[in-house]
Amino acid sequence: MDIVLNISSGLCLFIGSxxxxxxxxxxxxxxxxxTRMHAVGVTGTLGAGxxxxxxxxRSTDLLVFAKLVMILLLTLLISPTTSHVLAKAALHxxxxxxxxxxxxxxxxxxxxxxxxx
Amino acid sequence: MIDIxxxxxxxxxxxxxxxxxxxxxxxxxxxxxxxxxxxxxxAMDAVDVAFTEAAVGxxxxxxxxxxxxxxxxxxxxxxxxxxxxxxxxxVITGSLLIYGTLDMPYFGSADAPVHSHVAxxxxxDSMQEIGIPNIVTSILxxxxxxxxxxxxxxxxxxxxxxxxLLSSVRRPIDGDKIVCINxxxxxxxxxxxxxxxxxxxxxxxxxxxxxxxxDFGPGGGFQAxxxxxxAIILYAMLFGLSTARIVINQPFIQLIAxxxxxxxxxxxxxxxxxxxxxxDYNFLSNxxxxxxxxxILLIELGVGCTVASVMIIIFFNFADYRExxxxxxxxxxxxxx
Numbered sequence: 001m002d003i004v005l006n007i008s009s010g011l012c013l014f015i016g017s018x019x020x021x022x023x024x025x026x027x028x029x030x031x032x033x034x035t036r037m038h039a040v041g042v043t044g045t046l047g048a049g050x051x052x053x054x055x056x057x058r059s060t061d062l063l064v065f066a067k068l069v070m071i072l073l074l075t076l077l078i079s080p081t082t083s084h085v086l087a088k089a090a091l092h093x094x095x096x097x098x099x100x101x102x103x104x105x106x107x108x109x110x111x112x113x114x115x116x117x
Numbered sequence: 118m119i120d121i122x123x124x125x126x127x128x129x130x131x132x133x134x135x136x137x138x139x140x141x142x143x144x145x146x147x148x149x150x151x152x153x154x155x156x157x158x159x160a161m162d163a164v165d166v167a168f169t170e171a172a173v174g175x176x177x178x179x180x181x182x183x184x185x186x187x188x189x190x191x192x193x194x195x196x197x198x199x200x201x202x203x204x205x206x207x208v209i210t211g212s213l214l215i216y217g218t219l220d221m222p223y224f225g226s227a228d229a230p231v232h233s234h235v236a237x238x239x240x241x242d243s244m245q246e247i248g249i250p251n252i253v254t255s256i257l258x259x260x261x262x263x264x265x266x267x268x269x270x271x272x273x274x275x276x277x278x279x280x281x282l283l284s285s286v287r288r289p290i291d292g293d294k295i296v297c298i299n300x301x302x303x304x305x306x307x308x309x310x311x312x313x314x315x316x317x318x319x320x321x322x323x324x325x326x327x328x329x330x331x332d333f334g335p336g337g338g339f340q341a342x343x344x345x346x347x348a349i350i351l352y353a354m355l356f357g358l359s360t361a362r363i364v365i366n367q368p369f370i371q372l373i374a375x376x377x378x379x380x381x382x383x384x385x386x387x388x389x390x391x392x393x394x395x396x397d398y399n400f401l402s403n404x405x406x407x408x409x410x411x412x413i414l415l416i417e418l419g420v421g422c423t424v425a426s427v428m429i430i431i432f433f434n435f436a437d438y439r440e441x442x443x444x445x446x447x448x449x450x451x452x453x454x
Binding site: 077086 | 315
């Protein structure tokens, strides 16, 4: 049982750190604000969640485990909301997503429909 | 290893703050600087300080700086002249200071006067004399209560300064207008509003937990006050300043700010009246240990009240001033057009 817990927690921690690093690479390599925001929002949330699950599998005390569960729930709730708020603020301030030229009219109609939320 | 990485990142962020001209990016970088400092403090095992730095430096002060930027403009003015005499003066003064530190003992050495004078007494005798597990709180609230009183009065003075400079007589807005504002924004910010409504009770509860848990773990009045104020500021940002003013109205908050300082000072006076020194908690009750517990509880409560209300006062007044500026500009634009 011990070795199963060790291996699975190590796997979760490794996957979590790999996801966070790939989110960082995404920020550097993606061309546009919105694609970068998407990269960080998805990989950051899942990476932090996997690291927390890996730590949960290692914890020995019930209090530590409960605190990690709380932190996981709050991260899953807050992190996608902050990505949403950031992208919405950018759209509200007029930063247009970078699209190819012949999709420009489609993007205009899409923008007026999606600015309700 | 982690210290070197964190310090290098701090240095890089500091150089970026100096060189950038866009003030919005500078404010964000200073928030990152606060978070890196908090991580550095955790790496040095100073968890209380890290908590306060994360709450204040990475949270509230970034927010207040953003509010200031809405008033001053986003770009830094370019300077025309290069002040070489100032650079020479700074280099000379800096090298004299570094030369002065060569005489000091090594950082963290056990026989430095700082670590051999009062620190052993605090570490050895804190549990018998005061009886709470967290030595940081016992030093802050009992051994050095007078210094903490000074810090609290400084925070209160900052709140009074902001009130003196930025507040004015408000005309009461009737209830219909507030309902209209609330309803018109309802569709636009649906996701954030729902998530915030779920989270604000937990943030307030966490602030209370930090306030009363300062005896046993990292926490205390300052951090709790900042977290409480952050929850109220979040509500004000999403639901409008006028709605937030109905929830927390200004005279009540000013009263709470003054009451915190008064409570702190009164604890000292009551110990004087009971026969001890100023802020000597042994005389607050029959038993010295329970007197210490009571004294620490009361002064932390005073600190929490004042810090929370001063942060709320500062934010509300800055935001209100900005709203008035914007409504004046709108009126002027309408008159001229």
